[in-house]
Amino acid sequence: MEIFIDDIPEEGLTVHADSAKDPWFAEVVKATIGSRFGGEDRANISVTLIKCEENVDITGEIDIVSHPSCDRCLNAYKEEQTIPFHILMSPLYESKQQENEEEGLEKELIKEDFEFSFYEGDRVDLSEIVREQIYLAEPFKHVCKQSCKGICQRCGKDLNKGPCGCKDDGRARPFSVLKDLKVKK
Ligand SMILES: [Zn+2]
Ligand SMILES: [Zn+2]
Structure with missing residues (x-):
């Protein structure tokens, strides 16, 4: 799912997607956590894109209900995940000088509670963002309960x-x- 920067209105653009109704979103979720995302499982996303000059401020939340199998007892259990994210995307320039400026900016922003990334050309790839956020939130181990x-x-x-x-x-x-x-x- 690509969003053209020019299509984002002044007041921002909010996108909702539901794995039961939006094939692009269901496909990204399945491609990322397919082994625990069954037919009955559900995922939703709500994301708002706001243009700040040439940058795009992206704030959203992905909610996932899935059934992983416990790494300890091997039983499948229900897991509910809420993945909030906040990303500031800047255009990717080819000029070296501008790149250096962006790197400086990245270092400054890294302390903040949002990620810093780049978009290429005239669009933001929302599928890629979803994929990345799910990967980043993936727990090291799936355990049905701490006392398992x-x-x-x-x-x-x-x-x-x-x-x-x-x-x-x-x-x-x-x-x-x-x-x-x-x-x-
Ligand atoms: Zn035994
Ligand atoms: Zn267990």
């Missing part, structure tokens, strides 16, 4: 449903096998 006990390393039982019959003799721990390794001389 995971599965037994030995028998595979979901320990959230109660203890398994395995005795913890140390052998069930990952890497415990290393103890038994003998180095041949």
Whole structure:
């Protein structure tokens, strides 16, 4: 979804998209987090673009309901994500001098609570922004709940449903096998 800078009116332009109704948005979400975004899952975006001279100030929020599988117990669970973002985009110039000026500006702005980016030509690529924001917000691990006990390393039982019959003799721990390794001389 590309937005032409010239199409942004003085008062700004607000774009809403719903994964159930807007194929471009559904495609970006699926391409980014397809493994946990099922047919019943939903994502929405609301974004406002405001022109400030040649820059474009972009403020928005992406809301996603998905069903990842827990990295500990492997069960699918419902996850609700809210991803707010604020990006200031400047035109990308080819002239070296202007580039240097932009870099200086970037350093100044980096302390603020918004990102700084560039748009090329006469348009802003909203699909690319959505993709990037979802990637940036992607948690390192998906865990159904902080107290999730995971599965037994030995028998595979979901320990959230109660203890398994395995005795913890140390052998069930990952890497415990290393103890038994003998180095041949
Ligand atoms: Zn879990
Ligand atoms: Zn077990």
